Amino acid sequence: MKPILNKIGAIFIPVNNIEEARNWYCDIVGLQAGGEILSGHLYIVPMEGTSIVLDSKVYSEENIFKTPPFHFNTNNIKQAYEYMKSKKVELITEIENNHWFNFKDPDGNCLMVCQC
Known part of the structure; x- marks a missing residue:
């Protein structure tokens, strides 16, 4: 082991x-x-x-993530993008390659949603 x-x-x-x-x-x-x-x-x-x-x-501020350390999964990237928009989340990319987008949490951490 x-x-x-x-x-x-x-x-x-x-x-x-x-x-x-x-x-x-x-x-x-x-x-x-x-x-x-x-x-x-x-x-x-x-x-x-x-x-x-x-x-x-x-x-x-030095410790916040400037690139996503992981991604949240989704089955529908367009629906996830619209959901985050409706929550007034700071979106920092559009949907890229019909597969993923990045956003920021309220503290400025860069995170990702990805369709798996």
Whole structure:
């Protein structure tokens, strides 16, 4: 057995305000915002598969993601794009190659939605 598994457990995202970030991320993925904020600075977004951990302790403008560290999956990229537009999310690309687009969270982290 190898000591390092071939599996991603969680992705940490630096956020400025943990409560606002929790509410925003839960809203865009269709979850009820709730659950415990751990140690006053961590919130685990309950995702299917790899977890997203929002962390306000590591936030600084230097730490925000300038390129997407992962992508959210969708079955319909056009519907996802219109949904994010309706949520007034800052879209930083159009739909590219009929396959993906990038956007920013309220803290300026660059993220992606991709049709799989």
